[in-house]
Amino acid sequence: MKTVTGFASATVGNVACGFDVLGFAITEPGDEVILTLHDERSSDCPVSITSIIGDGGALPLDPKKNTSSFVVLKFLEYIRTTKGIAFDGHIDLVLKKNLPLSSGMGSSAASAAAALIAANELLGSPCSKMELVHFAIEGERVACGSAHADNAAPAMLGNFILIRSYHPLDLITIKPPANLFCSLVHPHTELKTSFARSVLPKSIPLSTATQQWGNVGALVAGLLMEDYDLIGRALVDVVAEPKRAPLIPGFVEVKQAALDAGALGCSIAGSGPSVFAFSSSRQTAETVGAAMQQAFLHSKASLASDMWVSPICSEGARIVSKTP
Numbered sequence: 110m111k112t113v114t115g116f117a118s119a120t121v122g123n124v125a126c127g128f129d130v131l132g133f134a135i136t137e138p139g140d141e142v143i144l145t146l147h148d149e150r151s152s153d154c155p156v157s158i159t160s161i162i163g164d165g166g167a168l169p170l171d172p173k174k175n176t177s178s179f180v181v182l183k184f185l186e187y188i189r190t191t192k193g194i195a196f197d198g199h200i201d202l203v204l205k206k207n208l209p210l211s212s213g214m215g216s217s218a219a220s221a222a223a224a225l226i227a228a229n230e231l232l233g234s235p236c237s238k239m240e241l242v243h244f245a246i247e248g249e250r251v252a253c254g255s256a257h258a259d260n261a262a263p264a265m266l267g268n269f270i271l272i273r274s275y276h277p278l279d280l281i282t283i284k285p286p287a288n289l290f291c292s293l294v295h296p297h298t299e300l301k302t303s304f305a306r307s308v309l310p311k312s313i314p315l316s317t318a319t320q321q322w323g324n325v326g327a328l329v330a331g332l333l334m335e336d337y338d339l340i341g342r343a344l345v346d347v348v349a350e351p352k353r354a355p356l357i358p359g360f361v362e363v364k365q366a367a368l369d370a371g372a373l374g375c376s377i378a379g380s381g382p383s384v385f386a387f388s389s390s391r392q393t394a395e396t397v398g399a400a401m402q403q404a405f406l407h408s409k410a411s412l413a414s415d416m417w418v419s420p421i422c423s424e425g426a427r428i429v430s431k432t433p
C-alpha cells in the first residue's frame with residue numbers, strides 16, 4: 110500500500126496593495142495531507158476522507174466540499190482527459206489541519222496544495238507544479254465562492270507570486286530579498302473570506318485605482334531591487350484595507366504598534382483577521398510581532414493571538430514522506 114504525505118504552508122494574500130494579484134508563502138505553519146493508494150475502488154467517488162485532525166469537527170468530510178479532496182478529484186479528471194491516465198483505484202485522505210480556519214492565512218489553499226503535491230507523487234508525477242496550480246485555485250471557489258489565486262499559487266509555488274492575468278492564467282514568480290522577514294499575527298477570532306469580500310466595493314474611483322497601481326508597481330520594483338525602504342513605502346492599500354479594517358478589532362492600534370516597533374509596513378493578511386508586517390531583519394520582526402500581539406491584547410476586544418516570524422518560503426508545497 111503506497112502512502113504519500115504532502116505539506117503546504119500558510120500564505121498571505123494581497124500583500125497590502127495587490128488585491129487578488131499578489132501573495133507570498135511563509136515557511137510554517139502549514140497543513141499536511143496523507144494519501145493512501147488502494148488498488149480497489151471502495152465507493153462511487155475515487156477519494157474518501159478518512160479523518161480530519163485538528164479542525165474541531167468544523168470541516169466537511171464530503172470529498173466534494175473539502176478543498177483537499179475536491180482538488181484531487183479535479184486532478185484525477187484532468188490526467189484522465191488530457192494524459193490518458195485512467196485511475197480505477199481508490200485514495201484515502203487524512204487531513205492534518207494545522208492552520209486556523211477563516212484566518213487570513215490561506216488555510217483552505219494550504220490543504221489543497223498539500224493534497225495536490227501528494228496526489229501527483231502517488232500517481233507517478235504526471236503533472237508539473239504549474240499544472241497543479243490550476244486545481245488549487247479551483248479549490249478556493251469551494252472554500253469562499255471565488256477562485257482567487259493569491260493564496261493557492263504561492264502555497265503551491267512558494268516565493269511571491271504576481272498574477273498578471275487570470276484568463277489565461279499568467280503567474281510571475283518573484284524571489285524575495287534575502288533579509289525580508291514577515292511577522293504574522295493571528296488574533297483568536299474568525300472572519301470568513303466570503304464575508305470580507307462582500308464588504309468591498311464593486312467599482313472604485315479612477316483616482317483610487319491610480320494610487321493602488323502605483324503602489325503595486327513600486328512594491329514589485331522594491332522586491333526586485335531589494336530596496337527595503339521602497340517596499341515599506343509601497344505597502345499601502347487604499348482599496349480593501351479601509352473597508353475591512355473595521356471588521357478586525359484593534360487593527361488600527363496593531364498597525365501603529367508594528368510601525369512604531371520598526372516594521373517597514375503593515376497591513377491585513379489576506380481578508381483578515383490576521384495582520385502581517387515586513388521587517389528587514391529577523392530580530393526586528395520578532396520585536397514587531399511581539400508589539401502587535403500586545404496591541405491586540407490591549408485593544409477593546411482584548412484578543413489573544415498567535416504569532417510567527419518567518420522568511421519567505423522559496424519551495425512551496427512539498428513531499429514530507431512516502432512509503433514504500
Ligand SMILES: Nc1ncnc2c1ncn2[C@@H]1O[C@H](COP(=O)(O)OP(=O)(O)O)[C@@H](O)[C@H]1O
Pocket residue numbers: 167168169174175176177209210211212213214215216217218220221251252253300301302303379
Ligand atoms: N480543507 C479546508 N480547510 C479550510 N477550509 C475549508 C477546507 N475545505 C473546505 N473549507 C471551507 O472553506 C471555508 C474557509 O475558507 P476561508 O474563509 O477562505 O478561510 P481561509 O482564509 O483560512 O482560507 C470554510 O467554510 C470551510 O468549511
Ligand SMILES: N[C@@H](CCOP(=O)(O)O)C(=O)O
Pocket residue numbers: 120122123128129130212213214215216257259260302305306349378379380381
Ligand atoms: N485576495 C483574497 C485573499 C483571501 O485570503 P484568505 O487567506 O483570507 O482566504 C481577498 O482579499 O479576499
